[in-house]
Amino acid sequence: AQKVTQAQTEISVVEKEDVTLDCVYETRDTTYYLFWYKQPPSGELVFLIRRNSFDEQNEISGRYSWNFQKSTSSFNFTITASQVVDSAVYFCALKSGADSWGKFQFGAGTQVVVTP
Amino acid sequence: NAGVMQNPRHLVRRRGQEARLRCSPMKGHSHVYWYRQLPEEGLKFMVYLQKENIIDESGMPKERFSAEFPKEGPSILRIQQVVRGDSAAYFCASSPRTGGPDEQYFGPGTRLTVT
Numbered sequence: 001a002q003k004v005t006q007a008q009t010e011i012s013v014v015e016k017e018d019v020t021l022d023c024v025y026e027t028r029d030t031t032y033y034l035f036w037y038k039q040p041p042s043g044e045l046v047f048l049i050r051r052n053s054f055d056e057q058n059e060i061s062g063r064y065s066w067n068f069q070k071s072t073s074s075f076n077f078t079i080t081a082s083q084v085v086d087s088a089v090y091f092c093a094l095k096s097g098a099d100s101w102g103k104f105q106f107g108a109g110t111q112v113v114v115t116p
Numbered sequence: 117n118a119g120v121m122q123n124p125r126h127l128v129r130r131r132g133q134e135a136r137l138r139c140s141p142m143k144g145h146s147h148v149y150w151y152r153q154l155p156e157e158g159l160k161f162m163v164y165l166q167k168e169n170i171i172d173e174s175g176m177p178k179e180r181f182s183a184e185f186p187k188e189g190p191s192i193l194r195i196q197q198v199v200r201g202d203s204a205a206y207f208c209a210s211s212p213r214t215g216g217p218d219e220q221y222f223g224p225g226t227r228l229t230v231t
Binding site for chain 2: 006035037043044045047050091103104105106107108109
């Protein structure tokens with residue numbers, strides 16, 4: 001079964017603090033893709049990153065970084081020096097052939113609240 | 117290049133009425149997906165369509181819900197005889213092809229409220 005678990009429902013931080021969002025996934029496929037999306041208060045979904053199962057290299061994009069570890073089936077997301085504009089719900093998602101290549105399996109999301 | 121368009125953005129229906137949600141994919145995209153987001157929950161897959169074909173409807177409720185993506189025009193998600201539990205945000209996404217690394221581009225969503 002395909003499953004994505006985001007155990008943290010809400011994280012509150014003060015501006016400039018770092019925040020790490022956990023994502024644990026389950027799949028029986030050896031080829032799969034992991035994604036993070038951001039949903040700001042306005043409601044739209046914004047694509048942040050895609051990772052394939054064969055590339056465990058960590059990635060950094062500005063204040064965002066991602067840590068992919070197949071050994072623990074985790075794809076964690078860190079926001080460094082958080083800003084108020086980072087306040088949003090963040091979703092981790094999985095796509096694999098075992099569950100129809102078409103659809104995403106989303107986690108429940110983590111609400112990040114950044115206060116000044 | 118316009119993104120995925122959904123209309124209406126907000127829709128209010130009384131119990132028992134029909135709701136029709138429209139989605140125009142990005143130009144050049146022939147794959148459309150519908151997801152439902154209940155309050156304070158993640159997105160749940162409903163249906164995946166290509167032009168004139170339903171590829172995967174494993175997430176669609178068995179009754180009252182239907183979807184189509186005709187050769188011409190937008191994809192339509194239709195909910196007949198709506199009930200209060202249908203109140204949710206409905207997101208449409210599109211991609212140029214299926215499989216592999218393609219991310220899906222999401223529309224702004226339609227917020228359905230059933231009174």
